[in-house]
Amino acid sequence: MHMQGSQWSAAVTAEGNARALTAAHSGMRGGSAGRSAPLRVDAQRNLEHVLRAAREVFGELGYGAPMEDVARRARVGVGTVYRRFPSKDVLVRRIAEEETTRLTEQARAALGQENDPWAALSRFLRTSVASGAGRLLPPQVLRVGVDAEAEVGEARVPQQRQSSVPAQAAAQPELRLVERRPAAEEDRDDSGAAALLEVVGRLVERARAAGELRADVTVADVLLVIATAAPSLPDAQQQQAASTRLLDILLEGLRPRPAA
The missing domain is CATH 1.10.10.60 (Homeodomain-like)
Structure with a gap:
């Protein structure tokens, strides 16, 4: 969910x-x-x-x-x-900020250590999914992802995992935090998200230019793969097996289709 x-x-x-x-x-x-x-x-x-x-x-x-x-x-x-x-x-933003930084470092490592464009992209996805990053994708990253790709069409970005929340909160989707955070904190959140999207964008562009990635795949789609392929299951071994299997299927879906 x-x-x-x-x-x-x-x-x-x-x-x-x-x-x-x-x-x-x-x-x-x-x-x-x-x-x-x-x-x-x-x-x-x-x-x-x-x-x-x-x-x-x-x-x-x-x-x-x-x-x-x-x-x-x-x-x-x-x-x-x-x-x-x-x-x-404060705690949520600390976790989200650390997760954004971790994803950015993983993307940069893949970009710098893999010469093959597809190998770099798939390495980033496998590393990110294995770390459980998809379960903690911060909302501001997804929001910036939508904004950055609005001109491409309807962005397909993952929504946050949902736990049981009060019925009143769920019934009022337009609620916002009463106290606005300082501008410096908002700028830091956005800059962290922008750094992640920039480096993932480079992975996507390289793979697309090499003909290894479907032309319609966007950065938002890559984030969707990370979120989707990181299920939370009670048994660790079962979770790893399910995650690996699902990621293999999703990676195959990112590849270009052979000409008919």
Whole structure:
């Protein structure tokens, strides 16, 4: 299942009241997340546990999953999560930003280490799918992907994975975050997305120019492959087998059709 960016924002907004109550009980101080002082060893360990748990939980349930689920997976109190990330929005954007950077690095590695255009594109797709990146594709990447390819026609981009969200949030797709983020944060999000789309675009153009890729395949289609070929199944071995099989089928669908 998937979740559109607006629903994702609504799910984040729906966490607000719960966050405020949790913060009050845990004695959270609003400015703690912005401190630049080095973390103690135990605090650094807790941060790593929280980030790892957040990737797993959001990957399995979508960005609508509650912070309590992240805390349980990390085996820390929910107050510990909120001391490092004063809102769910902050944690989600941290994970999304890291995932965008990871995908960009994987694309650059494939572009720089594979001379054959098709080998470079398929390597990027296999590496990205194997890392589970498709389950954490950030909404801003998909939004920019739509904008960048609007002139080509209707972009086919993946929607976010969806977990159970409050009925009111699901019924109001136009909800937005009440507090607008600082322009600097929005610019950073967009610049990260733009960097990813630029390097993936180079992979696509090279493969297309070499006649190894269908002429109608776009960057949005490549993102769709990454999202589609990364199912979340309870059994790890079954998940890997299903992902590999599905990716093989999707890769074949990207190849040019032989002339009749």
